[in-house]
Amino acid sequence: MEFLTNLLPHLVNGVSLGLLFALIALGFMLIVGVMETINLAHGSMFALGMYVALFIVAPKLPALAPAVEWYGTLPLGTRYGVALLLAPVIVGIFGMLLELCMRRTYGKDPLYGLLLTFGAALVIEELIRVIWGSNEKQLPLPDAISGAFMLGDLLYARYRLFASGFAIVMIVLLWLFLEKTPYGAMIKAGAHDSEMVRALGINLPRLRLFVFALGVGLAAIAGVVMAPIWGIRPQVGVDAVVPAFLIIVLGGVGSLWGAVIAGLMVGMVVGLSGAYASEWSLLSMYLLFIVVVTFRARGLFGRKSVLDA
Amino acid sequence: MNAIDNERNEPPINTSRRRILKVSALALATAGAYGVAPFFGPWKHNHAWSQAGQKKPLVLGLTMDASGQYAASGMDERLGAMLAIKEINAKGGVLGRPIEAIHMDSETTPATGSRVAERLITRNEAAFLIGALHSGVANAISQVAQKYGCIFLNTNSSSPTEAGKDCHRVKFVWDGNGTNFALAIVKNAMAVNGKNWVLLTNDYVWGHQTSKATRTIVEANGGKIVEELMVPQNTRDFSSYLLKIQQIKPNVVAAAIGGDDIKALRQQVVQVKLNKSPAWINNQQDWPDVYGLGPDAIFGVFGTNWYYRLDLPGVKEFVAAYQTTYPGVQIRVPGNTYYNGYMATRELLRAVERAGTTNNIKVIKELEALKVSARDRMQDFDAYMNPVTHQLQQTIYMATYNDAPAEKDDIFKILAKLPPKDVEDPEAPTTCKLESYEATPTYEM
Numbered sequence: 001m002e003f004l005t006n007l008l009p010h011l012v013n014g015v016s017l018g019l020l021f022a023l024i025a026l027g028f029m030l031i032v033g034v035m036e037t038i039n040l041a042h043g044s045m046f047a048l049g050m051y052v053a054l055f056i057v058a059p060k061l062p063a064l065a066p067a068v069e070w071y072g073t074l075p076l077g078t079r080y081g082v083a084l085l086l087a088p089v090i091v092g093i094f095g096m097l098l099e100l101c102m103r104r105t106y107g108k109d110p111l112y113g114l115l116l117t118f119g120a121a122l123v124i125e126e127l128i129r130v131i132w133g134s135n136e137k138q139l140p141l142p143d144a145i146s147g148a149f150m151l152g153d154l155l156y157a158r159y160r161l162f163a164s165g166f167a168i169v170m171i172v173l174l175w176l177f178l179e180k181t182p183y184g185a186m187i188k189a190g191a192h193d194s195e196m197v198r199a200l201g202i203n204l205p206r207l208r209l210f211v212f213a214l215g216v217g218l219a220a221i222a223g224v225v226m227a228p229i230w231g232i233r234p235q236v237g238v239d240a241v242v243p244a245f246l247i248i249v250l251g252g253v254g255s256l257w258g259a260v261i262a263g264l265m266v267g268m269v270v271g272l273s274g275a276y277a278s279e280w281s282l283l284s285m286y287l288l289f290i291v292v293v294t295f296r297a298r299g300l301f302g303r304k305s306v307l308d309a
Numbered sequence: 310m311n312a313i314d315n316e317r318n319e320p321p322i323n324t325s326r327r328r329i330l331k332v333s334a335l336a337l338a339t340a341g342a343y344g345v346a347p348f349f350g351p352w353k354h355n356h357a358w359s360q361a362g363q364k365k366p367l368v369l370g371l372t373m374d375a376s377g378q379y380a381a382s383g384m385d386e387r388l389g390a391m392l393a394i395k396e397i398n399a400k401g402g403v404l405g406r407p408i409e410a411i412h413m414d415s416e417t418t419p420a421t422g423s424r425v426a427e428r429l430i431t432r433n434e435a436a437f438l439i440g441a442l443h444s445g446v447a448n449a450i451s452q453v454a455q456k457y458g459c460i461f462l463n464t465n466s467s468s469p470t471e472a473g474k475d476c477h478r479v480k481f482v483w484d485g486n487g488t489n490f491a492l493a494i495v496k497n498a499m500a501v502n503g504k505n506w507v508l509l510t511n512d513y514v515w516g517h518q519t520s521k522a523t524r525t526i527v528e529a530n531g532g533k534i535v536e537e538l539m540v541p542q543n544t545r546d547f548s549s550y551l552l553k554i555q556q557i558k559p560n561v562v563a564a565a566i567g568g569d570d571i572k573a574l575r576q577q578v579v580q581v582k583l584n585k586s587p588a589w590i591n592n593q594q595d596w597p598d599v600y601g602l603g604p605d606a607i608f609g610v611f612g613t614n615w616y617y618r619l620d621l622p623g624v625k626e627f628v629a630a631y632q633t634t635y636p637g638v639q640i641r642v643p644g645n646t647y648y649n650g651y652m653a654t655r656e657l658l659r660a661v662e663r664a665g666t667t668n669n670i671k672v673i674k675e676l677e678a679l680k681v682s683a684r685d686r687m688q689d690f691d692a693y694m695n696p697v698t699h700q701l702q703q704t705i706y707m708a709t710y711n712d713a714p715a716e717k718d719d720i721f722k723i724l725a726k727l728p729p730k731d732v733e734d735p736e737a738p739t740t741c742k743l744e745s746y747e748a749t750p751t752y753e754m
Contacts, residue, residue: 271549
């Protein structure tokens with residue numbers, strides 16, 4: 001009984017971690033699933049989201065000091081809310097620029113796209129260093145979501161509860177968008193049969209641009225949400241892109257629920273191993289990956305690609 | 310879902326989802342978990358030794374990390390080394406020769422450290438190598454350096470093994486090590502906080518050795534290590550560790566965590582308000598890992614070998630030189646990693662000048678006999694190189710957060726200062742077996 005009592009907080013923590021992992025993977029999943037493009041700049045967009053949010057919450061613009069001073073008088077919660085809304089839009093515009101550059105690589109060897117996004121990742125990381133410097137930054141949090149609460153007889157960060165809830169909201173919103181709106185239908189149709197979609201008069205390049213911006217915007221949202229947990233530094237993107245890649249392959253490429261379930265599994269494995277076999281906590285996600293892919297190469301919910309047939 | 314088709318009539322490419330994933334996985338593996346700027350090799354060897362007598366520049370190979378877990382500290386120590394070089398060049402260089410520095414990123418990765426060292430020695434003809442944060446990287450570099458007889462200064466890597474079982478004739482260690490800091494902190498922390506300890510250990514050589522030193526002292530003084538939690542490098546989420554610590558309810562958590570990992574840990578500890586209880590000690594706190602984190606996150610007691618507000622001769626001038634030379638850097642005052650980078654480089658170049666030659670064996674002998682006054686070191690006690698272990702024995706400071714700062718950057722309060730004899734690593738001389746001079750390749754650049 002005592003074992004179960006001790007285990008319970010770690011299970012809750014595993015679910016929370018899993019939701020955050022899923023959130024990190026959502027944008028990556030969307031771009032890979034719909035466009036079959038591996039966006040290696042996903043992590044850099046994640047990092048850029050953090051920095052843009054930091055700029056929105058605590059701007060430093062000496063040239064506009066009076067305006068900045070007035071803006072600083074707004075409640076932190078308001079500025080944080082603005083950051084959550086605006087950061088993905090701004091980073092999404094970067095995503096659009098990247099997609100425009102990527103058009104020349106479509107239909108060619110995937111290495112071209114990979115190299116381009118890899119190069120973009122390097123450029124963005126250096127851009128961040130130039131603008132914000134290499135030092136660690138912190139995103140200030142409103143009081144309502146900072147501090148701790150009692151999880152049984154243990155303290156747990158209130159922000160994690162908020163972040164997990166936010167991840168659930170984002171997952172549901174993305175699902176509703178893809179499944180219940182005409183835009184979602186267009187995206188899925190474009191992925192299944194682009195010839196037919198084009199014949200129906202839908203502008204495919206614009207659709208692709210939109211999907212890429214949405215994916216990058218999701219990376220930025222994940223960055224904003226993870227900033228208070230992981231901290232903000234230029235190289236933080238690498239910490240996001242590797243688990244994101246693992247999760248979408250584990251869940252099955254292109255599957256929203258696959259990414260969510262895989263994220264939860266990874267979170268649970270990392271959380272439990274952190275508590276009971278701590279030296280395995282990072283390795284555990286890779287072991288899980290090996291086990292699943294050994295028995296099901298397409299991942300948990302992956303469908304066989306037409307191109308593979 | 311399938312991919313959106315190519316609009317243009319490009320020739321068909323044999324592209325499948327599996328191929329894309331394979332290539333991506335390869336790319337990710339190349340990019341590595343430690344940074345997105347991989348270092349490719351191998352390098353062709355075509356070195357030319359024995360160029361003594363020529364008034365050509367003396368090349369120093371800087372092997373500091375610029376990416377990975379210790380990127381921030383790597384940059385900091387590089388600035389220190391560069392200032393020392395600048396000052397000596399301003400005085401006419403060494404032996405009448407200007408100093409040139411070539412930096413290559415060792416990426417906080419031992420394999421890259423080896424490649425970088427090999428390349429700097431064999432292709433760039435570096436006379437000496439300087440720089441290390443990660444003990445695995447330092448060990449890797451020093452093995453290559455020993456192969457060529459190239460003197461290597463381990464500036465900031467503090468695993469006790471560096472001057473213990475992994476010591477080398479060509480390697481000199483300039484930072485305090487995990488045992489030095491543990492000796493300075495642990496006994497006192499036991500008396501103040503209690504005897505049940507949890508060790509939080511970065512899962513690599515520095516973490517292991519530092520926690521081992523802590524364990525030895527705790528157990529020797531009647532304390533108990535109730536749990537040791539291993540923290541893999543690049544861990545970003547500490548929630549499960551923090552829950553576990555609460556379940557164990559120790560008196561003290563002794564962390565041997567460094568680089569980006571300690572930044573994340575400190576922030577997450579504050580989020581769950583565990584920064585006040587239990588008591589925390591962090592074996593050694595590097596300045597770039599704590600600078601800018603905010604007062605709440607600088608909790609616990611920790612060790613360091615230098616602080617920018619030590620009330621000692623030369624410190625103010627040293628800080629001013631840093632600020633004048635590097636006006637744009639975000640760390641506005643120098644810290645321990647910068648200091649070690651500066652001091653190591655300066656002492657090496659002075660040793661070359663004293664030796665009157667770049668002959669490595671003669672320079673090694675100069676460094677082995679090194680004694681630096683407290684005034685020259687800007688520390689409280691004289692320092693000396695231990696010729697048996699090649700570790701500089703120096704003052705160790707015990708510090709905590711300064712709740713009455715004189716200025717914004719004054720975030721440390723020095724609690725105690727210990728002379729080198731009081732914190733000397735007793736095990737190192739028994740485990741360190743330096744290669745003989747005869748077995749060390751000799752060269753002159």
